[in-house]
Structures are given as structure tokens and as C-alpha cells.
Amino acid sequence: MRDFFILWLERIVNAVVILGAAAILFGGFVAMFSPQGGILQGLLVWLGGAIYLAVMAGMIYLGLGIYNNTRRTAEAVERLAERG
Numbered sequence: 245m246r247d248f249f250i251l252w253l254e255r256i257v258n259a260v261v262i263l264g265a266a267a268i269l270f271g272g273f274v275a276m277f278s279p280q281g282g283i284l285q286g287l288l289v290w291l292g293g294a295i296y297l298a299v300m301a302g303m304i305y306l307g308l309g310i311y312n313n314t315r316r317t318a319e320a321v322e323r324l325a326e327r328g
Contacts, residue, residue, distance in 0.1 A: 254308060261301045268293030 268290060276286030 250308070250311065257301065257304050257308070261297065264293075264297045264301075268297060 271293065272286040272290040274286075275281040275289045276283055
């Protein structure tokens with residue numbers, strides 16, 4: 245059951261990252277072509293959004309990677325204990 249939730253968390257994070265990237269792209273274009281905006285504001289939306297998305301997604305993927313490495317290490321230790 246635990247693997248089910250971890251697998252679906254990874255899938256949900258992947259979908260959120262893709263949707264976030266699309267929202268950042270769209271938001272940049274909206275900022276560029278709005279009456280109060282301009283090219284610079286749109287580029288800043290893209291830059292800030294890309295940095296934010298990379299940091300947030302990176303932290304989530306880091307946590308999932310730590311979980312996977314811990315699980316693999318525990319399995320390897322169990323195999324060693326069975327042999328010894």
C-alpha cells in the first residue's frame with residue numbers, strides 16, 4: 245500500500261510540474277501583452293516562475309529520492325543479514 249501512495253505521489257508531482265510550466269509560459273505571455281505589462285515583465289515572470297518551479301519540484305524530487313535510497317539500503321541490509 246505504501247508503494248502505491250509513493251508511486252502516485254510521483255505521478256501527481258510530474259503532472260503538477262508540467263501544469264506549472266504551462267502556467268508560467270501562459271502567464272509570461274499574458275504579462276507581455278497586457279496593457280500594464282511589457283516584454284520585460286513577461287520575461288521576469290518566466291524567469292521567476294522557472295526558478296520557483298525548479299526549486300519546489302527539486303525539493304519534492306529530493307525527498308522522493310531520499311525515500312527510494314533509504315528503501316534500497318534497507319533491502320540490501322536485509323539481504324546481507326539473511327546471508328550472514
